[in-house]
Amino acid sequence: MIYCKESVEKSDFLNEAYRDLKIEYPKFFKMDALSKLAFLAAEVLLKESILAKNAPNPNTAVILSNSASSIEVDTRFQASMRDFPSPSLFVYTLPNVMIGEICIRHQITGENMVLITESQNSKSLSDIIIAIDQEVEIQHYLIGYVDYTEEKQEALLAWIEKQEKFLTQKEQAEIYSFTINQDYSKKSCKFAHFFFIKLIII
Amino acid sequence: MTYLISDNIVSPLGFSTEENFSAIMRQQSAIKMYNDELNNHIPYCAALMNQDQINEKWNSLSDETAYTRFEKMAILSIQEALNNSNIDPASPDTLFILSTTKGNIELIDPDFPHHFSPDRVYLWKSAQLIGQFFENPHPPIVISSACISGVTALITAKRLLDCDAYKNVIVCGADLISRFVMTGFQSLKGLSDQPCRPYDKEHCGLNLGEGAATIILSNRQVTVTNSIKLIRGSISNDAHHLSAPSRTGEGLYQSIIRTLQHFDIEQLAFINTHGTATVYNDNMEAIAITRAQLQEVPVSSLKGYLGHTLGAAGVIETVLTAHSLVHNKLPGTYGFNTIGTPDPINVVKENSNITQPAALKTASGFGGCNATLLLSK
Numbered sequence: 001m002i003y004c005k006e007s008v009e010k011s012d013f014l015n016e017a018y019r020d021l022k023i024e025y026p027k028f029f030k031m032d033a034l035s036k037l038a039f040l041a042a043e044v045l046l047k048e049s050i051l052a053k054n055a056p057n058p059n060t061a062v063i064l065s066n067s068a069s070s071i072e073v074d075t076r077f078q079a080s081m082r083d084f085p086s087p088s089l090f091v092y093t094l095p096n097v098m099i100g101e102i103c104i105r106h107q108i109t110g111e112n113m114v115l116i117t118e119s120q121n122s123k124s125l126s127d128i129i130i131a132i133d134q135e136v137e138i139q140h141y142l143i144g145y146v147d148y149t150e151e152k153q154e155a156l157l158a159w160i161e162k163q164e165k166f167l168t169q170k171e172q173a174e175i176y177s178f179t180i181n182q183d184y185s186k187k188s189c190k191f192a193h194f195f196f197i198k199l200i201i202i
Numbered sequence: 203m204t205y206l207i208s209d210n211i212v213s214p215l216g217f218s219t220e221e222n223f224s225a226i227m228r229q230q231s232a233i234k235m236y237n238d239e240l241n242n243h244i245p246y247c248a249a250l251m252n253q254d255q256i257n258e259k260w261n262s263l264s265d266e267t268a269y270t271r272f273e274k275m276a277i278l279s280i281q282e283a284l285n286n287s288n289i290d291p292a293s294p295d296t297l298f299i300l301s302t303t304k305g306n307i308e309l310i311d312p313d314f315p316h317h318f319s320p321d322r323v324y325l326w327k328s329a330q331l332i333g334q335f336f337e338n339p340h341p342p343i344v345i346s347s348a349c350i351s352g353v354t355a356l357i358t359a360k361r362l363l364d365c366d367a368y369k370n371v372i373v374c375g376a377d378l379i380s381r382f383v384m385t386g387f388q389s390l391k392g393l394s395d396q397p398c399r400p401y402d403k404e405h406c407g408l409n410l411g412e413g414a415a416t417i418i419l420s421n422r423q424v425t426v427t428n429s430i431k432l433i434r435g436s437i438s439n440d441a442h443h444l445s446a447p448s449r450t451g452e453g454l455y456q457s458i459i460r461t462l463q464h465f466d467i468e469q470l471a472f473i474n475t476h477g478t479a480t481v482y483n484d485n486m487e488a489i490a491i492t493r494a495q496l497q498e499v500p501v502s503s504l505k506g507y508l509g510h511t512l513g514a515a516g517v518i519e520t521v522l523t524a525h526s527l528v529h530n531k532l533p534g535t536y537g538f539n540t541i542g543t544p545d546p547i548n549v550v551k552e553n554s555n556i557t558q559p560a561a562l563k564t565a566s567g568f569g570g571c572n573a574t575l576l577l578s579k
Contacts (some may be wrong), residue, residue: 056441058456069325069346074382077308081385090386091445091568094303096347100569101441109456111437112571113354116325116344123341131361136460137434 013153014040025105032073032092034148035101038064041155042102042142051106051140053080059139061132062099064157065125065179068149069095069116098146111136120145120156126172126179133167143175204360204432204497206577207370207420208287209521212279213413213508214249217259222518223525224366226486226507226533227553233509234411241384247397247575248379249270249411249509251275259294269331270306270318275414276332276376283416284336287424289370291336297368298342300329301375308380309551311445332374349476349567350437351375352516353575356417357435360575363421370421375517376414384410387483390445398479400503401488403542403550408478411509415517419523428579433560435575436460445568447482451490453572456492461562461574469578470499472532472550474523476565477503478510483566488543496562500550506536516565516573523561524577532556 014036018028023043031039051057070093077089091097096114103112111132115124122145129143144157158178160171167175210218214232214496215225232249240246253271260274263281280298284291291298305325308314321327329342345355352375359371377383387393387410411500423429440453447454473496474485491497504519505513511518526532534552560578 016497037495045363048285056452058438067324072321074307074310075209077386078312078382081381085385085389087389087391093382093386094346094568096567096571097444100439100444100571103441103570105441107441109232109439109441109453112347112439113358113437114346116329116346118324118326118330118341124341127362127367128343128358128422131365131367134365135361135434 022167030088031101032070032177034072034095034146035092035098037148037153037155038098038146039101039105040139041105041146041157045157045159046055046106049074054107056107056109058109059137060142061138062108062142063111063113063125063129063132064099064143065115065117065122065145066095067117067147069120072148102142110138123180129175130172138162143179148197164186203421204363205420205423206417206430206432206524207290208283208418209416209524210279210282211413211415211518211521212275213518214251215508217278218282219521219525223522226504226522227531229534229536231397231507231536232411233506240379240381241388245395246384246393247395247409248292249409250379251412253309267279270322270328272306272376272378273328274334276300276374277335278444279376279414279416280332280336280372280374283372283418286473287418291338291372294339295369296338296523297362297371297512298329298333298338299355299359299371299373300332300342300344301351301373301517302377303346303348303351304377304380304383307382308378311381336433346513347567347571348569349510349512349515350565350571350573351513352520353435353563353565353573354437354516356432356516356520357437357573357575359419360432363419365394371419372416373419373517374414374416375514377412377514379410379412379441390479394479397537398505398509399537400479400505401541401543402478402538403540405479405481405484405542408480408505409509411511412512413514413518414510415514417517417521428528430527430577430579433576433578434461435573437571437573440448440570440572442570444570447486447566449543451486451493453485453570454490454566455493457572457574458490458562458564461576467496467499469558469560471527471556471561472500472502473562473564474519475501475503477505477535479505485543486566487564488547492545497545497547499533499548501547502532502550504533505534506538520563520575520577523563526556527559527561527577527579531555
């Protein structure tokens with residue numbers, strides 16, 4: 001799935017997408033841009049998932065990577081320090097807070113982590129997911145890359161519903177392909193749903 | 203099996219684990235009172251590094267000036283841990299993991315004079331330079347999960363070692379207290395203007411601290427005596443609130459239960475908790491510990507000695523927990539006098555001797571995250 005929106009000012013993009021997707025979650029407007037982006041991508045992706053809303057999901061893991069940490073809100077918090085340092089901005093100055101928002105929304109209580117990587121393609125992300133799978137009983141994974149800077153805003157998430165107790169060889173290969181080659185367009189991929197959201201201003 | 207084969211702590215109490223452990227066993231706290239521009243001249247208590255001391259140590263290690271004070275602190279800690287081991291940091295069998303919340307964030311402050319390029323604020327960039335200093339061939343893994351970063355990094359290292367991806371993992375946790383961080387915690391009204399008092403009835407906020415620590419983990423045992431193993435770890439999320447912990451301690455409780463599964467809790471000598479001395483945190487931990495039926499197990503917090511060192515805390519406190527097990531000595535909880543949590547857990551006030559072989563380390567942080575790990579002889 002690719003979500004594109006044309007002729008929208010960059011600053012309005014996330015709020016416009018929220019309205020388009022007809023989500024009702026007023027807390028969305030309090031979030032920083034990184035959390036909004038991650039939240040929206042997860043929202044579309046998990047709509048079709050087998051997760052029961054409002055039931056705790058201890059066997060779901062959220063493992064994301066990101067390059068610029070929370071730089072967008074860091075810059076805004078730094079600017080707010082001149083007048084009135086804003087506690088509501090400061091709360092968002094950690095990259096794992098986007099995972100916190102997704103966990104609250106979907107009641108996910110399992111393993112969760114953010115890796116900071118130079119680029120989207122990261123072997124570390126797949127290595128870590130596969131290492132976690134050997135030790136922890138996990139049924140579903142929400143994995144991917146979410147990054148928000150002045151120049152680049154991108155979320156690329158995959159939802160994996162495991163077929164067996166451990167990730168199969170094929171699933172592991174798919175995870176490598178997804179995290180290293182950014183192979184999100186593969187139509188034949190049956191093990192996961194992919195959602196891809198990218199800002200396009202024309 | 204994962205072994206802790208070498209470690210180091212760089213803190214205001216000293217540049218080696220031994221200096222830190224013995225200062226703490228002498229009940230020496232690094233927390234001091236300040237009144238300066240770091241907190242806009244509002245008086246505060248913190249455990250801050252002496253910059254001249256860092257530079258002096260740095261100059262005896264390298265004549266390079268191209269490193270920030272955050273990177274210098276991390277490199278000094280890693281170097282010292284390496285000196286006490288025979289691990290080759292340049293080997294492809296060795297991986298670096300850096301744990302930090304804000305790294306070089308002070309570089310975005312327009313009032314902070316520096317000559318570094320703007321990309322230095324990116325944590326991956328800073329980690330790459332640290333890895334390159336030791337000529338390691340892999341891109342380092344950077345974990346930034348608020349205050350559980352350090353414990354998360356150690357758990358991740360163990361899991362990667364378990365699947366034979368590497369033979370050794372060097373985990374370094376480091377954080378500085380910049381105006382950014384100080385002002386942020388001040389804005390949340392989370393700071394105490396007095397030395398912090400974990401779990402005490404007078405607990406009223408945390409003190410921030412600076413530091414770095416390193417643990418080298420290996421899937422091979424190097425010494426037969428005194429070797430500490432990382433048995434298991436687990437990470438959870440409260441799915442409740444971003445900045446306030448769960449009222450039922452759910453996430454921490456879940457993480458404790460998962461980490462202690464199949465483990466005889468009679469073997470637990472103590473729990474080294476997060477114990478920040480904020481009312482929210484301390485009460486939540488007491489609830490989770492009681493729910494896990496560990497209310498009789500001695501609980502110790504190290505925040506009264508070193509403050510809350512954020513992304514470094516999990517690594518610093520795991521080093522000290524391991525050394526407690528090695529020496530059979532548990533430091534008392536500095537600042538604690540009378541239990542102030544509604545659930546009365548067994549917080550230790552004075553130094554004591556321990557006999558059991560294992561300890562649980564816990565951490566909780568913003569974003570609702572919790573992590574625990576189990577160490578044993």
